[in-house]
Amino acid sequence: HARQGQLWIAARKGQAPEIEILSVDDGPGIRDLSQAMRDGFSTAGSPGTGLGAVQRLATDFDVHSEVGKGTVILARLRTAAARTGAFKWGVVALPAPGETVCGDSWGVAFDGHRAAMLVADGLGHGEHAAEASMAAVDLFAKQPFAGLKEALEEAHIILRMSRGAAVTRAQLDAETNSLLAAGAGNVAMRIVSGVFNRSVLAQNGTVGVQMRRVEETRMDWPAHALVVCHSDGLQSRWPPQAITALIGRDPTLAAAVLVRDYGRGRDDVTVLVMRRDD
CATH class of the missing domain: 3.30.565.10 (Histidine kinase-like ATPase, C-terminal domain)
Incomplete structure (x- = not known):
């Protein structure tokens, strides 16, 4: 078929x-x-x-x-449903062709009406890239709702022993309909609802190598919007119409469609999608 x-x-x-x-x-x-x-x-x-x-x-x-x-x-x-509070999420993470380990890593955490998410893209491919990105995830797992500025500055110190990574972190609030994000490097984030489509601007730099002063971005998060965070294994100019038909569906479908249709095909790729649980 x-x-x-x-x-x-x-x-x-x-x-x-x-x-x-x-x-x-x-x-x-x-x-x-x-x-x-x-x-x-x-x-x-x-x-x-x-x-x-x-x-x-x-x-x-x-x-x-x-x-x-x-x-x-x-x-x-x-065997049992994971506790995700007011949210549904899905992710696709694939290694670069010829690699057995994905150099990207990701993390999610939930606390009632709040959610936290991270995507990290280790420089290059393979095991050393994965070590760098996992170091960022390990720090995220310890304090997923820590202040974003302080968390990225701490990650910058810890990742100096690695080859470094592009990292974006975000915190979502389903009660205030808001999103707070910060990052360094080419991990992109976009809010997509069909009528509200907005990108979160990422700063240049590499966590653990060279990073500017961290700046946080606060944005509205409409009730039915998807939050998409992805590494540069996905083309940056994918059209929001590619997934608007999937709003309200399992977010994993949106992640898979984006990787299928807009994945570069020569790099690690990770797409993490989150929405409210209806």
């Missing part, structure tokens, strides 16, 4: 372990998704139980298909 099809599989440990599987393709798309989900329907002479069986077996299931553009299918198996 697909062209250029791939399976992206992630296993996550912790208090709520899970396995997440994404099927991503550039195929013809599915013209009638509701019909395709019914057992017994097939366009290839098969029993026609594939999608329905996956949906029944999965804890979480979602699918997005565009005729002429392709299909993304998400299936997640988990």
Whole structure:
């Protein structure tokens, strides 16, 4: 059914372990998704139980298909729901071609109506890049809601023993409808709602190598908007229309569509997407 099809599989440990599987393709798309989900329907002479069986077996299931553009299918198996407060989130992180370790790292944390997120892009590729980006994540995990300016300045000191990383951190508040962000380097952040599309400007520099005085940016966060944070493995000029149809869906679908359609294909790529939980 697909062209250029791939399976992206992630296993996550912790208090709520899970396995997440994404099927991503550039195929013809599915013209009638509701019909395709019914057992017994097939366009290839098969029993026609594939999608329905996956949906029944999965804890979480979602699918997005565009005729002429392709299909993304998400299936997640988990033992218990993770505590995410007022938020839903999803991420796709893939290593550069030929690498077995992704040089990007990411983190999320939740506290009631507040959420914190980070994406770090270690310079270069491979294990040394991953060591630099994970050092930023380890610091984030200790104090995810620390002051952004102080947190980045501390990361700048800690990452001096590494090759350095581009880092963006943000804190989201679902009650005040606001976002506070700060970073150094080419990790981009954008708020997308279809009518409100705004980029958070990143400062030049590399955490652990050379960094200017940290400046925080506060922005409005409309009720239905997605917050997208990504490394430079994704093209910076992707159109917001690419994911506006996915607002309100599992955020992992939006991350996967962006990587499929706008990934550079020669670098590590990480796309982290967050929204309010309806």
